[in-house]
Amino acid sequence: METGNPNKGDLGAASPARKTTLFVYANAGETLALGSSSLLSTLSTTSTAINVYAGEVNLTGTVTATPVKVCKPQADKTGYIETRLQETSGPNTLNSSGYIPCAYTVPTGGTGVYTVEFLAPTPVADNGVTANTVGNAWPTPTATDSSIAAWDVTVVKSGAAVPGRVWTTYLAMNSGGNSRPVVLNLFVQTKDGYLYKMKQNLDPYGFVFFANNKGVTNTSGLPSFQSAPVASATYGSPVVGADTGTNITHKLFFNTPAGDLPSTVGSDWLRTASPTTPPTPTGLTFTGREGTAGYAGSSSGILLGGTFTFTNPGNQSFSYRLTVPLSINGTNSNRVLVGTATPGTNTVDWDGRDGNNKTVAAGSFSYVASVTLFAGEVHFPLLDSENAIGLNITRQTLSDASAGLIYWDDRLLTQTNGVSNNTAGAPNPDVTPAGADSTTTPQHSWNTSFGDKKIMDTWAYYPSSPATASNAVQVRSADISIVKASSVTTAPRGGTVTYTLTIKNLTANTPGQPLTVTVADALPAWATTSSWSCPSGCAATSGTGALSTVVTLTNQTPIVITVTTTVNINNVVGSNLVNTATVTRATDATDPDMTNNTSSVTLVTRDPVTHLDLVKTVRNMTPPRTSAASSNATGLPGDLMEYVIRYTNTGDLAIPNLSVQDTLAGTLTPLGAVLLCPSGTSVILAAAQSYTVPLSNAATCGVGTTVPANGGTGTLTITARLK
Known part of the structure; x- marks a missing residue:
C-alpha cells in the first residue's frame, strides 16, 4: 500500500495522490485495533506511524486536523504486524496468534467516522517496492521504505470483531x-x-x-x-x-x-x-x-x-x-x-x-x-x-x-x-x-x-x-426518377419554350407511402423569366421564376409539371440552350440509382418567327334564317347580323400595340360591339359605323397589353341590323 508516493508517472496528471486512506465507523465504547508492518521499533525516529482522525479527513493536501490517536513504533511491538500469520489472525485480543494492537477506544459522544492514516518510514517518496508472494514473509522494513506490506483496522465490540465497518474511497497500490x-x-x-x-x-x-x-x-x-x-x-x-x-x-x-x-x-x-x-x-x-x-x-x-x-x-x-x-x-x-x-x-x-x-x-x-x-x-x-x-x-x-x-x-x-x-x-x-x-x-x-x-x-x-x-x-428503398422533355428542338430568341417534367417512383411497394421529394429546375443563364404549373401532387399548383417545390408520390403514379421559359433575345443563333431539372431522393429513403435523378434538354437557338392570323366571320341571328358563322351570310331587311373578327398570334414573340379595325357597310345599322381581350376580359363598345380598337389602352384591354406568342388570341364581335 502506498502512503504518499509523489510520482504520478503513468497514472496521469488527473490521478489522485498515491496515498491510500482508510475510513472506519465506530460507536462510543468500541475499540479500534490498529496494526502496520512498518511499526518496527528500530524505526521510531522515522515518519512511520498510524494516525487516527475524528471525522472524514482529506489527507492528500494540507492537513490541519489533529490526530486523536498516534501509533509509533514501540519496543514491545505494539501495533507491529511482523508476520503473515499475525496479519491474517488480526489483533491478539481476539486471537492469540495475532499482533499486539495499537488501540483507540471511542469516547462517549464520539460515535461516527474516523480517518486512519498509515505512514511508511519515508512516506512521500518513490523508493520502489520489494516483491513478495502471498504467504511468504515480507522483508524487514527499512528507513527508506515508502510503502507498507501489511495493515489492519479492526473494530472490537465486547471482545468480538465487528466486520464490515472499514472502507476506502480508492486504493493506491504497488506490486x-x-x-x-x-x-x-x-x-x-x-x-x-x-x-x-x-x-x-x-x-x-x-x-x-x-x-x-x-x-x-x-x-x-x-x-x-x-x-x-x-x-x-x-x-x-x-x-x-x-x-x-x-x-x-x-x-x-x-x-x-x-x-x-x-x-x-x-x-x-x-x-x-x-x-x-x-x-x-x-x-x-x-x-x-x-x-x-x-x-x-x-x-x-x-x-x-x-x-x-x-x-x-x-x-x-x-x-x-x-x-x-x-x-x-x-x-x-x-x-x-x-x-x-x-x-x-x-x-x-x-x-x-x-x-x-x-x-x-x-x-x-x-x-x-x-x-x-x-x-x-x-x-x-x-x-x-x-x-x-x-x-x-x-x-x-x-x-x-x-x-x-x-x-x-x-x-x-x-x-x-x-x-x-x-x-x-x-x-x-x-x-x-x-x-x-x-x-x-x-x-x-x-x-x-x-x-x-x-x-x-x-x-x-x-x-x-x-x-x-x-x-x-x-x-427503405425508392428509385426516384425525373424525365425532362420538350416537343421542339429549337428555341426562338425572345420567345418561349415549354418543357414537361415527369417525376415517378420506379420501385414497387415502397413502404411508408406517400413519399416526398423535392423537384428543382433553376432558371438558366440564357433565360429571362419562367413560369410553371402542377395540377396535382405538388405543394403549390403554380409559380414563377426558378422551380423548387415538394412533390408527393404515391405508388408508381407519375406527377407532371409544365414549365414555360422565356429565351433571352440576346442569345446567339445556333447556340445550345441547356436546361436541367433534378429531383432529390425521397426523404428517409435510399435511392438505389441516383443517375436518373437528373434530366436535361438541349435546344438550338433560332431567330423568332412573327405571324398574326386574322379571321372574320358572319352569321344571321334572326330565326328562321339563323346560320352558322362563315365567310358570308344572307339576310332580309331587319335581320340581326353578327360579325366576329378573331386575331391569333401564331408567331414566337408577343405582339404589342395591336389595333383591331373594321367598318360596317352602309346597309347595316350598328347596334354595338364587344371586345374580347387576350387575357379573357370582355369590354363593351358603343355602336359605331367604323371601329378602330387599340388593345393597349386603358379603356380597352389595359395599357401595355400584348398578344402572347404561340396562340394568344381574342375577338371583336359587332352586331348590326340590315336596313
Whole structure:
C-alpha cells in the first residue's frame, strides 16, 4: 500500500495522490485495533506511524486536523504486524496468534467516522517496492521504505470483531513489478443502495483503483462508457470530500458492509437500506433524420440514421441502454447506444451504423428497438494496470440472472475509424454491448502491458424492464426518377419554350407511402423569366421564376409539371440552350440509382418567327334564317347580323400595340360591339359605323397589353341590323 508516493508517472496528471486512506465507523465504547508492518521499533525516529482522525479527513493536501490517536513504533511491538500469520489472525485480543494492537477506544459522544492514516518510514517518496508472494514473509522494513506490506483496522465490540465497518474511497497500490499477480477481494457499496462483490485478478505495477457512478466522463460531464488514455481522460476525483451532487465515489469495503451501519453520518452517506429501482421507460419511437417516423434512408451511400425518443418517468436521472437489433438481417451486428436519461423526454441520436461501424443496407427488415434504464450503476476504473487476468463482479442486491453481467468498451484504444489497430494484448472482445457474465469466469482481460498509461473502465448496473418501440426502424428503398422533355428542338430568341417534367417512383411497394421529394429546375443563364404549373401532387399548383417545390408520390403514379421559359433575345443563333431539372431522393429513403435523378434538354437557338392570323366571320341571328358563322351570310331587311373578327398570334414573340379595325357597310345599322381581350376580359363598345380598337389602352384591354406568342388570341364581335 502506498502512503504518499509523489510520482504520478503513468497514472496521469488527473490521478489522485498515491496515498491510500482508510475510513472506519465506530460507536462510543468500541475499540479500534490498529496494526502496520512498518511499526518496527528500530524505526521510531522515522515518519512511520498510524494516525487516527475524528471525522472524514482529506489527507492528500494540507492537513490541519489533529490526530486523536498516534501509533509509533514501540519496543514491545505494539501495533507491529511482523508476520503473515499475525496479519491474517488480526489483533491478539481476539486471537492469540495475532499482533499486539495499537488501540483507540471511542469516547462517549464520539460515535461516527474516523480517518486512519498509515505512514511508511519515508512516506512521500518513490523508493520502489520489494516483491513478495502471498504467504511468504515480507522483508524487514527499512528507513527508506515508502510503502507498507501489511495493515489492519479492526473494530472490537465486547471482545468480538465487528466486520464490515472499514472502507476506502480508492486504493493506491504497488506490486513492485509485473508478472506478479495481484488479487483484490472487495465489496462495493453504491450510494443508491446496491452492493457488488468483486474479485480483481490483476498483473499491475503501480496502479490506482476506485469505483464511481460515471467512470470516464465526456465533455458534458456524463458517463462516456469508454476506456481511455490517462493523459486525456476526465473523471470525478475519488478523494474523500470531492464528490458533487452528480459525481459520486462509491465505497470500497473489505468485508460485507455491516448491517448496523447508519444510512448517513453527518453530510456523508454510508449504507442505503432500500435500493433505488429504475422505472420502465415509456414511449420509445424512432424518427428518420429527415423527419419521417419509422424510416431511415441514405445519402451518397451513407445511412443517415435518425433519432430515438423515449420518456424516463422517474424523478431522477438513470443510465440507459438502447438496442437496435440489426443482426436479424444476417449481415449486421446489433447497435447498442448508451447514455444518461434525465427525467422526462430524452432523444438519442443513431448514426445509421451497426455495432461494428458498418452501414445498414436497405431492405424489408423491420428493426424494433428496445430501451432499458439502470440503477445501481457502478464503474470500476483501473488506472495503469498493465495487465489483467479478468474481473469477477456480482451484484448482491436484487440478485437475478443479470447479477454477474459486466460491460466494457475499449474501442477508443483499439480502433481507428472503426478499423482494428491490431494492438498486442488488447481485450478480446473490445466491447460487450450485451454484457459478459463474470459470475464464475473472470471477464475483461488484457496483457502485453496493454493497460499501461490507460484507464480501463468496467461497469455494471441493475436493469429495469425493457420497453420496446411502438414503431420499427425500416431502411427503405425508392428509385426516384425525373424525365425532362420538350416537343421542339429549337428555341426562338425572345420567345418561349415549354418543357414537361415527369417525376415517378420506379420501385414497387415502397413502404411508408406517400413519399416526398423535392423537384428543382433553376432558371438558366440564357433565360429571362419562367413560369410553371402542377395540377396535382405538388405543394403549390403554380409559380414563377426558378422551380423548387415538394412533390408527393404515391405508388408508381407519375406527377407532371409544365414549365414555360422565356429565351433571352440576346442569345446567339445556333447556340445550345441547356436546361436541367433534378429531383432529390425521397426523404428517409435510399435511392438505389441516383443517375436518373437528373434530366436535361438541349435546344438550338433560332431567330423568332412573327405571324398574326386574322379571321372574320358572319352569321344571321334572326330565326328562321339563323346560320352558322362563315365567310358570308344572307339576310332580309331587319335581320340581326353578327360579325366576329378573331386575331391569333401564331408567331414566337408577343405582339404589342395591336389595333383591331373594321367598318360596317352602309346597309347595316350598328347596334354595338364587344371586345374580347387576350387575357379573357370582355369590354363593351358603343355602336359605331367604323371601329378602330387599340388593345393597349386603358379603356380597352389595359395599357401595355400584348398578344402572347404561340396562340394568344381574342375577338371583336359587332352586331348590326340590315336596313
